[in-house]
Amino acid sequence: MSSEFEAHLQELRRGTIVLASLRMLRTAGYGYRLLQELEHRGLRTDANTLYPLLRRMEKQGYLTSEWNTDEARPRKFYRTSSEGIRLAEALDGEWAALTRALASITDHPLTDEEH
Template identity: 45%
Template sequence: MYRTAHDAEAALFDNLKGEMRRGYLIASVLAALKVEQYGYSLRKQLADEGLEVDEGTLYPLLRRLETQGLLASEWREEGKRNKRFYRLSPSGAAMLGQLLDEWQALDAALTGLLREFPR
């Protein structure tokens, strides 16, 4: 149980923030994979852009996106190590375009709703 109301509020914020982040993680991964990368380099790029992603979240997502036909991958040796390189498939590029259109529409709606929000 939470020790204080502040602890409960902080836990709720963390939960809601996580839900919101999951909402844009797919589009972020697809956008980053316009250029072929392996998992660690992708994770680093996302972190450099302010989107920290756990390995336990990223790798299952990459496998799911590949199963859905949005990514292609191949194993290659680099620096005496085998690495799996991911890239956006043609279907993934088309889906990214659709997701970005949807994101812009949602952003415009939220911007309109927040116009009167006192900060």
């Protein structure tokens, strides 16, 4: 159907999952839990998207991981690294800049001011 329409909405969500994860994992947490938290906060995320994303971000050094086998069910706990915190801050700044840029477009679509 209009899954193409949906795709564009998804494009917008892209990147926000990274930022949201970096923020949430300042206190350690495991994938499945994070998935539920994101869902709960309105950030629809597919498990098949989140798990590879977490592995990728660990490989890139933004997250660290550790298996917790103390409890019956083994869980892989992720935590945001100092590198990850820096990334999160940069993403915060970018988000704010984008918000400003988009707001300016609503006001005056096409202008010639100061070219």
